[in-house]
Amino acid sequence: MSSSSFPGWDSMSSAEQADILASPALAAPNGTVSNLINPPNRNDIGIPVMATFFALVIITGLLRLYSRVFVVRNMKLEDYLGFTAYCWDVFAMVNGIYSTGALDLRHAHADDLVQWIWIYRLIYAVVMLFAKAAILLEWRHLFVPTRTRNWFFWATTAMIVVNTVAYGVAIIMTCRRCNPPKKIWQPWVDGTCADLYSQKSTDIATSYINLVMDIVILLLPQPVIWKLKLTKQRRIGVSLVFSLGVFVLVCAIGRIHSNTVMDYIANSTRGGAINMIWAYGEATFVMVVFASPGIPRAFTKQAWVVSLVSTFRSWTRLGDSTKGNSNGSVWARKTPPSWSIGGSNGKRRKPTQSDLDLMETRDAENLESGYNNYPSSVSELAKLPGDGTWNTAIIEMEESARFNASSARGLGQHGP
Incomplete structure (x- = not known):
């Protein structure tokens, strides 16, 4: 555990506290100067990428919702789970995120960034928990005949359990990173936090677990698809539709790389923002995978x-x-x-x-x-x-x- 970053904060005068809040959130390395007036950022990349993700989620989600409510007029458990994840994902994208290093941010502004990164870690886990469960339930309904208990049924059931446990634990660990939690974005508050080295190890481990689950979910329907009594061309077409999860894998691998190279000690705000971009992408394509089977029905x-x-x-x-x-x-x-x-x-x-x-x-x-x-x-x-x-x-x-x-x-x- 680490001690308070600003011991005696509560005993400081208002002027002393104001000076700290106006100072850079991170001391600039030798030979560099903090830019607090017009800090550099990567909005030239972040805004178009986020706009693309947002458009994909909105369009595919609304088409899926229309098909279920106005065409099929029948909602199942996976629909409620999926649209719960959809709402949280849209909420996260509307708020957005940016990439600026802590040395170019004042403490008062860096707090908002760090707080949002922490909030989105929770939202990400919630979105993955509900969306992947919805995908697995829907695939079970599609590929398993009624009242049948074959290998696909038990495989999807096992994955739903693993998914629930994995992201449930991730939510708990994120909430317990600091006590009280607000010490994460207000380091001057009295309290304790987990060691940052152990936090990095935990993040990397959970990223690999997430990647393994994505691979399993991607491969699950393929044996069933290739055994269907269809022409080869149609099997290829159906297989490609259920292979949209490849984009999820790309983003999951990007998150692993981001967690690995991120400097958790010196400047985690910039690395954390980049990591969240990969997380936004992963959540986006998970929602596309969820929505895609119902989209043709909308027409x-x-x-x-x-x-x-x-x-x-x-x-x-x-x-x-x-x-x-x-x-x-x-x-x-x-x-x-x-x-x-x-x-x-x-x-x-x-x-x-x-x-x-x-x-x-x-x-x-x-x-x-x-x-x-x-x-x-x-x-x-x-x-x-x-x-x-x-x-x-x-x-x-x-x-x-x-x-x-x-x-x-x-x-x-x-x-x-």
Whole structure:
């Protein structure tokens, strides 16, 4: 434990305390002079980076929220956990952080920076705790059939426990770093703090534990994806969607490097700010990983999206359709079964927006009533017969998978 940085602070006069608060938070090394008027910073890099992170979190989070509230109209435990993390992450980004060394800051200003770094350490742990638990729960719902206890179920359960314990301990250790906690940003307050060398060792160790968990979470769904009964191209596509966690790994490695090279004794404010930039990035991409499976569902009720997808598929299959059909009917030969409807005259036709809305309404009613005849996971969905053009949208949520399955069963029987 370290003693108070300013012994006898409470007995000092107001003028003496004011002089200390106006002085540099860190003595300048030999040959340098503190710049307290216009201190150098890295806002030229920090502001664009933070703006990019903020935009990613806001856009993906709102799309996910829209799909769950207005399209699927069904919220699960992982949604509540994920959006709790989302709110904390947005709060942290709105407040922001900057990178200026303590030698160029007055004590009165450095206090705010150090306090925010400490607060964000807590927010970071809370965001990781809730967001990673939400991701694991959602992947379990996607890849594990109902009432099944396979290796993926137990692996995700174990990771949820490890994640909860790891970040729970991190929160407790952060809160107990100093007694009282405000001594962290007000070193003149009487109290005790953990030795900074042991603090650095703890930070590095927890960073490596965090990296290992990120690697495991990234690799978990890959064996299941590559066993699905899909074409190789589709397996690659689905695998890439569930590989967005690579960006999380990059930021986690950046945090490890930052913790390793940071000078905890001489000037931890600048290094701490850089470390928090890596943490912002990691939290951002964790939230993107959480939001991405539900994003396609946000567009399923949009007529322009349906029209665009239909047109694109018709164009890409025009050559094959013309060769295989003497009457030149592209739609009749190559349109996936789930995109055609039997008309009153016995001929198939392209579904109208009313048809699509009806299917959406039927699906919502089935979800609300707990209808269980549809596949309960993408593992079961991938086993359905047919070409699977619409059925293999595995990156959507479980409810989206149920909607696709119902479309294939209810409409696919009219196919060629």
